[in-house]
Amino acid sequence: MKNIIIILISLFFQTLAAQDSLSTLLRLPAASTLQQSSLAHYKLDSLYIHNQVDSIITNGIKNQSFPGAQVLVSKNGNIIFHKTYGHHTYDSVQPVQVDDLYDLASVTKILGPLPAIMKLVDDGKLNLDQPFSNYWKPWKRRKDKRHITLREILAHQAGLQPYIVFLNTTLKNNGKFKKRFLRNSPKIKFQNKAYDHIYVRNNFNRKMYRMINRSKVSEEKIYTYSGLAFLLFPELIEQLTDKSFNDYLQTEFYGPLGMHTFGFLPKNKNFSNNIVPTEIDTLYRHTLTKGWVHDENASLLGGISGNAGLFGTADDLAIIMQLFLQKGIYAGKRYISENTVNEFIKVQYLENGNRRGLGFDKPYLNNEDYTLQNAYPAPEVDQGSFGHSGFTGTFVWADPEHELIYIFLSNRVYPTRENRNIYDLNIRPAVQQVFYKAFDNVLQRTP
Template sequence: MKIIQLLIFVFIVQLAQAQEGTPLPLNIEVSDALVYGNPFEVGLDSVYIKTNVEDIITNGIKNNAFPGAQVLVAKSGKIIFHKAYGYHTYDSIQPVALEDIYDLASVTKVTAALPAIMKLVDEGKLSLDVPFSTYWKPWKSKKDKRDITLREILTHQAGLEPYIVFLNEIFKKNKKLKKRFIRTSPNRRFQNQAYDQLFVKNKFNRKMYRLIKRSEVSTEKKYKYSGLAFLIFPELIEQLTGDSYEFYLEKNFYLPLNAPTMGFKPKTKGFSNAIVPTEMDTLFRHTLTQGWVHDENAALLGGVSGNSGLFATATDLAKLMQMYMQFGVYDGKRYISEATLKEFTRVQFPQNDNRRGIGFDKPCLDNAEQPLPKAYPAPEVGANSFGHSGFTGTFVWADPKNQMVYIFLSNRVNPTRENRNLYNLNIRPAVQQIFYKATLPSK
């Protein structure tokens, strides 16, 4: 009887998917959602993992790499490790909890902008290899930008400037805010909230787009990390879909994945989860930044951007990364085609010494041969693995070969972004490596 019920369920899911234009193959199981397990079930030594991860994280806290952190690892479809360490801030008042919400920083690129872009590529609404100006018309009039492709942009191969400090545009010479751009209370022309009592002019995004349009482009096509186009993607996605960027992501990804904390502007959503603070901002917000995006460029877009601004818990992040690792399928539903995900997670320009996939970060090209201090991430990860890091101290990685998802969340920018011991101590790859070295001897 259970087999008949299962077959009926699969048929119904397939029928629904087919009506959406994304049929679910018969060989996809409907039980491919994450479940909880333990390291022993997947052949790993739980004592080795617990001891070594705790040592690395405790040492990081002691050396002010971050006030607290959490680590989640899923292997073979099972969450086999999820632990929280330390506190939200160095005053040791509020301990880190497993359901805390974090500012993901540039992890937003692969968890917000990129899933939308992959879906639009699947639907034929975007092409990787035609000029981006086909879709973003303002670039048609710029000789140095009109022929750049989406593939080049997403692999950081286009020669775009890395970053523009748009915050410079909102200050007078005396460091006071320009009232034509920023107000302390909202009105119909100032609806984009950057922080408590900080509202940005609705049309400030147009100024940002103009400055991006005028920015220089290198004639040398080599790897040069740039987040500029990611500031444009939300507007482009809205133009192509007719939905707001936020709604499109919620409708097509976050809510179907049952990842309710994944989204923008968590302060406005009434979550009971605590939101981990980031930096003590002495320039713009003049307080501890909490509940609103840390990245200033994303803040000037009202906290909704493609480069930064997404928040989530570790468990909700893990669901999206598991879907990616399963090449577009999660819990019986197909979100992105297998072909598209495999193309986006493939190294595109190795001949230019560029390790990047399309949007996704990848291991160093010679990663397996490197010792841990020189590798990125851990040297044991599969060559087809992928992920991304975030400025606030976040990191996500999926390894299809080893069937492992690794989530590392911290607020290393607290109280200041000058804290760099997360990098100096190589903490994220060191923790990741533990789960590869923890294999139990076969009997």
């Protein structure tokens, strides 16, 4: 009897040791959700971090890189820094708040169509290495597109054109609306709302698809960033799921994850959150763009698109980035398989000098060898890290090796997109670097 008890006790401690080893290996427990914590919890120098971040962002505001911004950083699923700066506009009327909604611009690409595509890959409805024309039938008739794979498209290795300005199709030379495409009030055939008092023809998306289908493809297959296929993805996802793109994302991801204010068309919802304005548009809205997507192509699709259109808070962004960081699990529920997440976040065409993952942006190759001024993002990030930037001044990044999430939100396009000081002053990587250096300092102090 005594021997049996000893054996049982031994097995018990072996099990505990195995669980501890597994927990260490996975870094984060499967049931983890984002929690509030502090810099002090990780023995970080709070004064150093606040002084450094405050200095960088205050200098950015002073140089009119943006009127306001906010930064969120989490470590091991614990939010250790979330701070706001400045105002919505330079008149200093509305201070930035932690629950403000931002136009995420191209960050939409990795938080809208990408999780849907990942799930469809898991479900066997999409294959990364089959021709995209198997799913998007018009490309079967295009000699230069029929063999392009979904993997090539997502890694920006397909040779597609970077961009098509569809707005040019809708405007006359004098800037007035072509009435067969745009109207100032809703009609039976004009139900898609692009902005207050701007309505797009219901089937204008078909014209956009045709122009994409007919667009030229480069014979040289090198890395060229292109958002064109992301305009097609919502339609494709609807065909494969029998649900609207918006509904599919809400039911499969945003709702279950608890991202309560995340999604498209925030002005149509009764949120108490303030929405940060973007640009004073001189192209076709001729007013301050606020509450509707800034990107013209997305606006012509009624504000729901795969290239832009999502709005969200920093907290919402942290949730879905934590899902990716935890390899497809959040709060004990698996949304995407670990194998699929691993495939999407890794560099795809290293031999071509292409740093990109599938949909996700990645650090420059040999990024650690660059100075802050020449690196992307901060040189200290791990090569396994991933994220995306947005034209409006947004940026999200996850680093599995360091278990760090970094979110930077701003409206750098206010009052005009011509303002490039956020890039010239290297603000987003500089703020990111502060936290890596702070953790390095902790390691150096540890005996």
